[in-house]
Amino acid sequence: MLKSRPLPLFLCLVALMVSGCAARPPFEPETAPLVGPNAVGACETINAQRPAVTSFRSMAESTVTSGRSSVSFRYVIVARNPDSLRIDLLPPEGAFTLGMLIAQGSDVRVINTQEKTYSRQSGDAAAALEQFLGLRGISPKVVEGLVTGVPPLFDCSQAVAFEEPNGTTIVIDERDRVAWTVSTEGARVRAFHVLERQEDSVRMEGMLYYSRGQSPSSMSLSVFDPREAHGVVLFKRITLNPPIADEVFEVSVPESYARVE
Secondary structure (H helix, E strand, O other), rough: OOOOOOOOOOOOOOOHHHOOOOOEEEOOOOOOOHHHHHHHHHHHHHHOOOOOOOOOEEEEEEEEEOEEEEEEOOOEEEEEEOOEEEEEEEEOOOOOOOOOEEOOOEEEEEEEEEOOEEEEEOOHHHHHHHHHHHHOOOOHHHHHHHHHOOOOOOOOOOEEEOOOOOOEEEEOOOOOOOOOOOOOOOOOEEEEEEEEEOOOEEEEEEEEEEEOOOOOOOOEEEEOOOEEEEEEEEEEEEEEEOOOOOHHHHHOOOOOEEEEE
């Protein structure tokens, strides 16, 4: 979100902590993929069990570590399906906003309150979200799955599925190239792997943990691309399907802010 392009807020300081890229580990499920009707059936079972998500709201706290250094942020995340998302980035303490991303359909705005700049583009929100968070392979659909613990609605004609011996099913969403590990009973996300487009190597992976309720309380995270970093995300005050007014996504940019591309 600096002068010429959005700053990768999540990894902007992590990039200073590490000197080189990490080798991406291979994605290796314990079992062979299901084929034919078995694969379709496993996928459709998850789709049938997943609760409907029309909107959600959450506060999250993240700490990312590399070597002896770490960086922390807070996030306020609000989304309303089918295509509205807002993420506010805050410092570890204090009520002021460092930046925000607002996506409504193909209209995507990124605001940098520190440099008093903004960008506005029309197109894929996933690309802007990747730049805003600095996480390759992230998309609004992935954010929803991680925050709520509810897997996306899969296209079972395209999905690849594995039945794991620990009571979970892995479904690879080929469109986003994300492998979701989902509990067989209840269809809750237990882990995820963001895969490379052309090969089954892992760009980013994580595990979700649940304490009480149906939504995750925390998530461990390992990033391998573009650089290696490890983190913990704490989810707080998650609300599923609240009413969210249009005004939440109608943010006015101050006239003094400069537009950047």
